[in-house]
Amino acid sequence: MIVIYLDFDKYQYDVHSLFKAFYPEEEIMVLPGEKGSFPEKEAKITDKDEVYSYSGIEHIEKNQLKKTIYEELSGETGKKLPWGNLTGIRPTRIAMSFMEEGKNDAEVESLMKNTYFVSDEKTKLCLEIAHREKEVLKGIDYENGYSLYIGIPFCPTTCLYCSFTSYPIVSYKNMVDDYLSCLEKEIDYVAENFATKTLDTIYIGGGTPTTLEPHQLERLIGYLKDKLDMSKVKEFTVESGRPDSITREKLRAMKKMGVDRISVNPQTMNDETLKLIGRRHTVAQLVDAFNMAREEGFDNINMDIILGLPGETALEVSHTIEEIKKLSPDDLTVHSLAIKRGSKLYEVLHEKEIKGELKVPILQSINNTEEMMEIAAKGARDMGLTPYYLYRQKNISGNFENTGYAREGKAGIYNILINEEVQSIVALGAGTVTKRVYGGGRIERCDNVKDVPLYMENLQEMIDRKRKLFK
Ligand code: SF4
Incomplete structure (x- = not known):
């Protein structure tokens, strides 16, 4: 110690x-x-x-x-850390704030290296991203605009590594319509209180929003369209993360209702790993879902992958990247996984190890490496995608950061806004966090409770908290 x-x-x-x-x-x-x-x-x-x-x-x-x-x-x-002495999770904000102060690239570079000891490579990456973020956010009015997040906390099954608010849809099926009614009440609050503000982006996340039936998706989005002025919305994302929740009907419903960006997330293109992490879908299902989304006209599809998955070496990561290249998504988000002792996934893997079912001992098989990060970064660039946002994970050693790459004109605006914390985000639904961004870096938050029945029971309290935050 x-x-x-x-x-x-x-x-x-x-x-x-x-x-x-x-x-x-x-x-x-x-x-x-x-x-x-x-x-x-x-x-x-x-x-x-x-x-x-x-x-x-x-x-x-x-x-x-x-x-x-x-x-x-x-x-x-005798070690030098790639991010030097920066301990925060948003290093690009530092570069951005220097740029906003009017410093040129050489001055920002010198500060990053000499004050914070950031490596040449990470300094270059930070600057590249900060410039791209500035460009993407050019048309956004931070003060008079806001973004909307809606959480659908249901998934087909729970992945073993999940750290989000997520409940298996089978057990909650009967509650979904009431849950949507609660969201509608929260939308009413937004309609009344943000009428003079510009709605810039909408992000329906979770969980897996595509666990909703097509008519439920239409009901939710239809309500949004009825109540809010959507005329200035620059991006409307619905996470359709789990391919086992995607159907043609749902894709059609979303397309018809104006959704212009979706996520179809493989995490890995190796079936064996998918089984190990409890994803309960196959690579073939992912490919079908992705192709179906393209056929239905979606021209901005994100894919999430995770590096450091159990049993995966650089070889499996290369395979994942090569398979993803064949699909050519518009956006690729590369996450690092850190499996902590005591987590559900660790326990499941430990049991398998004891039974002799693991090829590689757990502790050797749950590490992301520099080599894997490079394979993913090179793969993204080979696909014509460039980095546009980045955040580091808390309390994780070494070089681990999550990076979003996108094709020109396809960068996720909401991702940048939430990462840079430059605009207020009103969040609706169980387990979501609303952030009010004041000028000068002051931010205040209010949370909605995670438990779905509790959220529904205490809805008025959640709305009142927002009312107080934005008064
Ligand atoms: S799909 Fe995402 S939110 Fe749902 S259980 Fe898996 S990791 Fe959690």
Whole structure:
């Protein structure tokens, strides 16, 4: 274990993240106070543990402290981190904010490298993305516009690695119509309170919105169209993530109602892995769903893949990329998976390992690598897709970031807006989070409860919270 004493209650999260980045396997304990002030926690410290102390924190700038710690740990380990001492999940925002201050590329580059120790490669990537984001967001009025997120928290089955609000549709089928009625009440609130604002983007996500029946999709989108002014909407996405939920009828319903961007997500193009992670669909089903969407006229289709899936090496990732190239999506989002001990997927894999059903021991098979990231990045560029948004995952060691690539003119506007946190997003449905963005970086949030029956029971309270947030 690594124990860190800070003599003032400040910067705990950043210090923890920085140590974790250098020592990913170690348990890290940050204690904001003097030695001897935490008897319960300190009882766990043994002679084997490393202890660090930093004083004068109250008067030190965060960047200065992070610089000092980075140099110390880099000297100690001989490691340089690709993202340097940046611990936040949105490094492109830093490049963007420097650009907004009027700095040119050379100045931004120098700051990224010298203040934050970001590698040449990541600095270049950040700048490329920041420029593209600026271009895509050119027509968006942050102050007088808003975006809308609607959560459909149902899926055909629950994937073993899922960290979203999702419930199996079979058990909730009878509740769906009432759930839609609740969404309609939330839409009424939006119609009343945002009438003078411009609705820029709509994103129906989840869960898997295409678990709704075609008439239910039409009911929901029809209600939106009746109540809200959609004339200025620049992008209307419906995640159709699980191919086992997609039918021609649903695609037709969405197309007819004006949806112009969908996601058909393979995660991997290897059937064996799909089984292992509990996706319960095949690669063939994915290909059929994708082709059907093209036949129905969808010309902006995103695909999500995950690197670091159990049992997958660079070979499987290459296979996935080659198969995706044949389909040629307009948008490819590359995620990294970190399977934590104690998670549902870890437990299932562990059981399989004990039974001798795994080809590779779990701990060797759940790692994303630099090589895999490069295969995916090169594959995206080969398809004519360029990176347009990026975010890092919390508490994950090394080089792991999620990157969205898109064809010219097909970048997901909503993805950039939510990532850069530059526009308010009103979120409806169970487990969703509404964000009000004020100028100057101030953001306030309000959550809807995750549990579907509780959400339905307490709907008025959810609406009142939004009313209070936007008053
Ligand atoms: S499709 Fe997505 S939201 Fe649904 S269970 Fe799988 S990971 Fe979770």
